[in-house]
Amino acid sequence: xxxxxxxxxxxxxxxxxxxxxxxxxxxxxxxxxxxxxxxxxxxxxxxxxxxxxxxxxxxxxxxxxxxxxxxxxxxxxxxxxxxxxxxxxxxxxxxxxxxxxxxxxxxxxxxxxxxxxxxxxxxxxxxxxxxxxxxxxxxxxxxxxxxxxxxxxxxxxxxxxxxxxxxxxxxxxxxxxxxxxxxxxxxxxxxxxxxxxxxxxxxxxxxxxxxxxxxxxxxxxxxxxxxxxxxxxxxxxxxxxxxxxxxxxxxxxxxxxxxxxxxxxxxxxxxxxxxxxxxxxxxxxxxxxxxxxxxxxxxxxxxxxxxxxxxxxxxxxxxxxxxxxxxxxxxxxxxxxxxxxxxxxxxxxxxxxxxxxxxxxxxxxxxxxxxxxxxxxxxxxxxxxxxxxxxxxxxxxxx
Amino acid sequence: xxxxxxxxxxxxxxxxxxxxxxxxxxxxxxxxxxxxxxxxxxxxxxxxxxxxxxxxxxxxxxxxxxxxxxxxxxxxxxxxxxxxxxxxxxxxxxxxxxxxxxxxxxxxxxxxxxxxxxxxxxxxxxxxxxxxxxxxxxxxxxxxxxxxxxxxxxxxxxxxxxxxxxxxxxxxxxxxxxxxxxxxxxxxxxxxxxxxxxxxxxxxxxxxxxxxxxxxxxxxxxxxxxxxxxxxxxx
Numbered sequence: 001x002x003x004x005x006x007x008x009x010x011x012x013x014x015x016x017x018x019x020x021x022x023x024x025x026x027x028x029x030x031x032x033x034x035x036x037x038x039x040x041x042x043x044x045x046x047x048x049x050x051x052x053x054x055x056x057x058x059x060x061x062x063x064x065x066x067x068x069x070x071x072x073x074x075x076x077x078x079x080x081x082x083x084x085x086x087x088x089x090x091x092x093x094x095x096x097x098x099x100x101x102x103x104x105x106x107x108x109x110x111x112x113x114x115x116x117x118x119x120x121x122x123x124x125x126x127x128x129x130x131x132x133x134x135x136x137x138x139x140x141x142x143x144x145x146x147x148x149x150x151x152x153x154x155x156x157x158x159x160x161x162x163x164x165x166x167x168x169x170x171x172x173x174x175x176x177x178x179x180x181x182x183x184x185x186x187x188x189x190x191x192x193x194x195x196x197x198x199x200x201x202x203x204x205x206x207x208x209x210x211x212x213x214x215x216x217x218x219x220x221x222x223x224x225x226x227x228x229x230x231x232x233x234x235x236x237x238x239x240x241x242x243x244x245x246x247x248x249x250x251x252x253x254x255x256x257x258x259x260x261x262x263x264x265x266x267x268x269x270x271x272x273x274x275x276x277x278x279x280x281x282x283x284x285x286x287x288x289x290x291x292x293x294x295x296x297x298x299x300x301x302x303x304x305x306x307x308x309x310x311x312x313x314x315x316x317x318x319x320x321x322x323x324x325x326x327x328x329x330x331x332x333x334x335x336x337x338x339x340x341x342x343x344x345x346x347x348x349x350x351x352x353x354x355x356x357x358x359x360x361x362x363x364x365x366x367x368x369x370x371x372x373x374x375x376x377x378x379x380x381x382x383x384x385x386x387x388x389x390x391x392x393x394x395x396x397x398x399x
Numbered sequence: 400x401x402x403x404x405x406x407x408x409x410x411x412x413x414x415x416x417x418x419x420x421x422x423x424x425x426x427x428x429x430x431x432x433x434x435x436x437x438x439x440x441x442x443x444x445x446x447x448x449x450x451x452x453x454x455x456x457x458x459x460x461x462x463x464x465x466x467x468x469x470x471x472x473x474x475x476x477x478x479x480x481x482x483x484x485x486x487x488x489x490x491x492x493x494x495x496x497x498x499x500x501x502x503x504x505x506x507x508x509x510x511x512x513x514x515x516x517x518x519x520x521x522x523x524x525x526x527x528x529x530x531x532x533x534x535x536x537x538x539x540x541x542x543x544x545x546x547x548x549x550x551x552x553x554x555x556x557x558x559x560x561x562x563x564x565x566x567x568x569x570x571x572x573x574x575x576x577x578x579x580x581x582x583x584x585x586x587x588x589x590x591x592x593x594x595x596x597x598x599x600x601x602x603x604x605x606x607x608x609x610x611x612x613x614x615x616x617x618x619x620x621x622x623x624x625x626x627x628x629x630x631x632x633x634x
Contacts, residue, residue, distance in 0.1 A: 305502070306504055309502045309504060310504075310515070310519075311463075311487065311490075312461070312463060312490060312496050312502075313490070313491065313496070313515055313516040313519060313563070314487050314488065314490045314491020314492070314516055314519040314520065314567075315487060315491075315519050316483070316484045316487040316488075316519075317483060317484070317487075318484075319487075319519060391463065391464050391465060392462075392463040392464070392490075393458045393463040393464040396463065396502070
């Protein structure tokens with residue numbers, strides 16, 4: 001008689017398979033507990049992340065990625081500023097720059113059907129639309145081909161002011177500035193008030209920069225507006241843009257305002273959100289972990305007698321351990337995978353309902369799935385191993 | 400490993416076995432200086448009042464519990480020198496257990512319950528199912544092979560448990576009140592089955608009972624009283 005008996009691997013797999021196949025209602029409940037624990041971690045972390053992204057978007061729309069350049073003249077004499085700048089050269093010299101546009105400003109009356117309103121007339125290069133985040137409601141914005149045309153794009157509030165009940169300002173109407181009629185090719189959406197901008201788009205009429213000469217003898221560039229790709233160091237971009245612009249100017253210096261206060265605000269806010277996320281993640285990890293722990297502890301302690309019976313029939317400690325290991329691995333893996341899917345679905349639904357953009361949080365899946373696996377495995381195996389170390393008679397004893 | 404095969408008589412030999420428990424700071428002596436020898440093919444009843452220590456004696460005989468002192472040789476193996484794995488292997492190959500409360504695994508079919516001990520000695524699935532089916536036939540339950548224990552009557556469950564005890568071809572069957580949860584008619588059937596096995600296959604039978612009618616049908620009667628063992632004269 002040999003005293004070494006080996007349980008073949010296929011036999012072991014069969015054992016675990018039979019055991020799982022016959023799991024029954026109790027282990028469906030165990031699975032449910034694991035799924036809830038895992039999905040709550042995934043969903044909470046992801047929802048928090050989406051909230052942070054959405055809040056950061058608000059700051060970005062306020063213009064944290066926007067630089068406004070002014071051109072004070074050197075010395076005390078007021079020298080005329082250039083009428084055009086080579087913006088493409090600046091674009092090439094400054095990496096990370098996404099939009100650049102120049103503004104020429106004039107304040108004066110705009111007339112439509114005899115009604116006159118004071119407005120900003122803004123000579124713009126086509127890049128202004130992107131730089132100022134102008135959104136067209138009807139028609140289109142000025143294009144490079146419109147340089148010599150008497151076209152105009154009007155701000156929402158100004159369009160309303162010029163229109164009258166029964167005679168609204170429409171696309172294709174003409175408005176008069178001094179002696180020139182400008183054909184409206186676009187009407188802008190109402191824009192939120194932009195703190196950084198030298199002009200408010202709502203009260204402005206945008207016309208091609210070259211056309212400014214028609215209504216004003218010597219137009220000068222007042223500002224250059226620059227937008228950078230998100231997440232870049234604005235100070236650095238401001239320095240590069242300063243150098244590139246200065247190279248084109250003789251009598252004027254370049255003064256670029258960085259929206260430092262807003263950037264600071266955004267940094268602080270994103271730090272606040274990071275802490276919030278950390279707390280959300282920790283709480284849901286603990287909550288989900290306790291759920292998984294309870295389920296696995298219950299599962300094993302209910303089967304203490306089974307462990308005793310199996311030992312009486314000749315199972316060795318490692319047989320017991322392997323059986324529970326395989327079961328715990330399968331149960332928690334299936335549970336964690338379902339939880340990940342469910343959690344992501346919940347986060348997506350929540351983002352959809354609250355109108356946020358859905359973004360995948362990098363940490364959500366590894367944290368949710370990983371913690372579930374760890375907790376599930378530990379509390380699935382640890383009690384089984386400690387039970388398998390008992391004398392069989394103690395495992396068999398009725399509680 | 401197990402070189403200690405000194406020519407001790409019989410299958411089971413206990414000498415000076417003692418078992419004590421710590422309970423609420425008090426030491427309780429359950430068994431005291433038990434000496435016992437059981438030969439192959441014997442049928443023994445272990446009798447005694449509840450709390451006398453007879454179940455503890457059975458657990459020690461079945462290697463489910465370890466005594467505190469004394470000498471125990473099982474089929475030539477010194478139990479005190481054996482590792483847990485070796486004890487598990489002896490249980491698997493030499494001992495078949497029949498419990499009062501059947502102790503079938505509720506999630507497995509009767510067939511899988513019976514095949515379970517074979518899986519712990521590396522018998523292939525196919526072969527162990529075949530042997531298990533043969534064993535269920537022997538106890539008259541072949542047509543219930545795929546029922547779960549919950550769908551079987553008490554007598555049928557105990558038959559499944561006996562089939563499970565027998566499937567590994569053990570040299571001894573240890574039964575703890577095997578008829579305790581059964582009506583008298585079914586109990587009679589189960590006893591007949593166990594005694595037939597003892598007679599026909601020379602399986603050593605050790606039965607814990609407090610029922611004198613059962614004890615009467617066994618060759619030897621071992622009385623346990625306050626942790627002390629007495630043999631009540633052979634028939």
